[in-house]
Amino acid sequence: MFTGLIEAIGDVVAVEHLPGAARLFVASEIGDSVTPGDSVAVNGVCLTVVQSGGGTAAFDVGPQTLQVTTLGELEPGSIANLERPMRGDARFGGHFVQGHVDAVATIVDVRPEGEFWWLRVRYPDALAAQIVAKGSIALDGISLTVAALADDFFDVQIIPFTWSHTTLRAARAGTHVNLEVDVIGKYVARAVSLMMPASFSRS
Numbered sequence: 374m375f376t377g378l379i380e381a382i383g384d385v386v387a388v389e390h391l392p393g394a395a396r397l398f399v400a401s402e403i404g405d406s407v408t409p410g411d412s413v414a415v416n417g418v419c420l421t422v423v424q425s426g427g428g429t430a431a432f433d434v435g436p437q438t439l440q441v442t443t444l445g446e447l448e449p450g451s452i453a454n455l456e457r458p459m460r461g462d463a464r465f466g467g468h469f470v471q472g473h474v475d476a477v478a479t480i481v482d483v484r485p486e487g488e489f490w491w492l493r494v495r496y497p498d499a500l501a502a503q504i505v506a507k508g509s510i511a512l513d514g515i516s517l518t519v520a521a522l523a524d525d526f527f528d529v530q531i532i533p534f535t536w537s538h539t540t541l542r543a544a545r546a547g548t549h550v551n552l553e554v555d556v557i558g559k560y561v562a563r564a565v566s567l568m569m570p571a572s573f574s575r576s
Contacts, residue, residue, distance in 0.1 A: 377467035377516025385451040393436040404428035414456040417514030417551040419472025467516030468509040478552040490531040503558035511553040
């Protein structure tokens with residue numbers, strides 16, 4: 374479980390292409406604090422460290438993950454948001470982020486407003502019931518608040534600290550991002566979907 378509060382920006386130093394999969398090598402300031410077997414959220418995707426040393430951690434990305442996330446777009450020179458799992462004895466911030474991506478979304482507009490930034494993000498129709506105005510959302514592992522919501526897009530406002538300390542500083546119209554909706558919304562939507570047939574059968 375993660376919080377959506379990014380700890381470091383990693384530099385992708387190499388990508389080893391495997392049959393239908395890939396191994397990412399990411400250098401960062403937290404690279405020496407992780408060991409094989411540890412979990413790390415890489416752009417919001419929960420991955421397992423398979424190698425570590427010299428400030429660099431390696432992660433295997435399976436075929437399914439490559440298909441449903443943006444990790445296949447990473448190449449040497451790319452940057453990635455990194456977060457280690459939350460500790461049980463630490464203060465909790467952000468919101469509950471599982472590292473299980475629900476969809477790849479597209480940034481369609483980036484607009485500055487003073488020292489702040491607005492992002493408009495287009496999301497798939499299938500997630501409409503799980504996104505609410507003023508609710509939590511994770512983009513590339515970053516905990517954000519839905520400031521405005523429409524049928525196929527939502528807006529988030531980015532504070533200067535988040536802009537400069539995450540990969541959002543490189544965001545442009547057309548940028549793909551990993552989207553994870555609030556886990557509470559997932560359970561509510563699932564519960565409602567299971568109740569619907571029973572209610573119709575009684576009417």
